[in-house]
Amino acid sequence: MWLSVFGLLIGITLGFLVDFDIPHEYSNYLSIAVLAAFDTLFGGIRAHLQNLYDEVVFVTGFFFNIVLAAGLAFLGVHLGVDLYLAAIFVFGVRLFQNIALIRRILIEKWSVSRKKQKKNL
Amino acid sequence: MRKINGKRVVLPLVCVVLGFMIAYSYNLTKEGAGKDKSLDQEYELRQQLIEQEKQNRELQKELLQKQENVSQIEKDLAQEKQLFFNLAKDTEKYRMFLGKVKVKGPGLQVTLEDGTDMESEANVNNYLVHEQHVFKVVNELYISGAEAVAINGQRLNHDSYIICNGPVIAIDGHQHPAPFIISAIGDPDVLGASLDLPGGIKEQLVNENIIFTVEKQKNIIFDPIIGG
Numbered sequence: 001m002w003l004s005v006f007g008l009l010i011g012i013t014l015g016f017l018v019d020f021d022i023p024h025e026y027s028n029y030l031s032i033a034v035l036a037a038f039d040t041l042f043g044g045i046r047a048h049l050q051n052l053y054d055e056v057v058f059v060t061g062f063f064f065n066i067v068l069a070a071g072l073a074f075l076g077v078h079l080g081v082d083l084y085l086a087a088i089f090v091f092g093v094r095l096f097q098n099i100a101l102i103r104r105i106l107i108e109k110w111s112v113s114r115k116k117q118k119k120n121l
Numbered sequence: 122m123r124k125i126n127g128k129r130v131v132l133p134l135v136c137v138v139l140g141f142m143i144a145y146s147y148n149l150t151k152e153g154a155g156k157d158k159s160l161d162q163e164y165e166l167r168q169q170l171i172e173q174e175k176q177n178r179e180l181q182k183e184l185l186q187k188q189e190n191v192s193q194i195e196k197d198l199a200q201e202k203q204l205f206f207n208l209a210k211d212t213e214k215y216r217m218f219l220g221k222v223k224v225k226g227p228g229l230q231v232t233l234e235d236g237t238d239m240e241s242e243a244n245v246n247n248y249l250v251h252e253q254h255v256f257k258v259v260n261e262l263y264i265s266g267a268e269a270v271a272i273n274g275q276r277l278n279h280d281s282y283i284i285c286n287g288p289v290i291a292i293d294g295h296q297h298p299a300p301f302i303i304s305a306i307g308d309p310d311v312l313g314a315s316l317d318l319p320g321g322i323k324e325q326l327v328n329e330n331i332i333f334t335v336e337k338q339k340n341i342i343f344d345p346i347i348g349g
Contacts, residue, residue: 007133011140016148018141024159027149034146037139055131062135066142 025077029070032087036069037062039091042098049105065091217268220278220346224269228341229312231258234300236330248330250299252285258303259283261322265315267305269343273297274304276343300332309337 022030040062047053069087076083216222233255236248255272262270270277272292281293289296305312313335316323326333 003133004136007136008140011137011142012144013140014137015141015144015146018145022149027146030142030146030149034142037142041135041139059131059135062138 029073032069032073033066035091036065039095040065046098046101220276225342226306228306229309230336231303232334234332252283262305267307270305272303276346304341
C-alpha cells in the first residue's frame, strides 16, 4: 500500500518535471487516456472492496483501456466521427457508478462495524 | 512468495504511470490555453505573411527596375559592339592601306614597257618609261578606288616615293628596271574603265610611245610590307 502511494508520488513528480511538448492535437488523447486510467483504478478499488479483485485483470485492463481509449479517439479523428465522445461517455458513466458503489460499500462496512462496536459495548 | 512479489511490483508501477499521466496532463493543460495559443500563432503567421508579401512586392518592383537597367545596358552594349565592329573594320582597312597586312582579291595588272619602234634619229628619252608615267598610272589607280598597289611586286604604302634614277626607277630605295608591272587590287572593271577613258592615262601614255598593256586578274596577293 505504501509502496503504491510512493509510486504515485514518484509518477506525479516525474510528470511535473518532464518538459517535453507534444503537439496540441494529441492532448485530447492524453486526457481520454487519463480518464480511462481513472476508470480502471476505481474499478479496481471497487473490485477489491467486493473481494472480486484479480490483479491480472486489473493490470491488463488498466493498460488496455488506456490504449483503447486513445486509439478510439485517434480513429475517430481520422474518420471524422467524434468517437472520443463515446469514450468519455462510457468512462464517465462507469466512473460515477464505481465511485457510487465504493461509497455504498464503505458506508455498509462502516455501519456494520459500528453495530459490531455497539454489540461489543 | 512469487505472487506477492509480483503484486508488490506491479501495483506501484501502475501507480507511477497513473501519476505521471495525471501530472503531465495537468501540466499540459496549464501551459496550453490551447486555442488562444493557436489563434495567436495564426495571427502572427498571418502578419508575417502580409509582411512577406509587402516585401515581395517591393522586391518585384526593384526587380523590374533592374531588368529595365539591364536591357538599357544591353542596348548600350549592342551599340558599343557595333561601334567596335566598325572600328575593327576601319582598322583593317587602314592596315591594308598601310601595307601591314596581307591582302588578296581581284584586280588589274598594268604593264608599261619602253617603246620599241623608234626611228633612228629620234631621242631615246621619248621612248622610255619615266617616273611620271608610273606616277600617273598609280595615281589614276588610287583615284579610281584601288585598295592596294604594287610595282614589280613591291607594295606601295602611304609614304612611298618614286625617283627616276637614270634607266631605272627607285621605289623606296629599291631599284626596278623596265618593264614596270603595276598591279592594283580593286574592282577590275572600274579600274580598267578609268584607265581607258578617252583622253585618259592610256591614251596619254600610248601617245608617248609606251607599250601599255592591261590585264584583269582574278586573284592578286600582296604580302605585308616588312619593316614598313
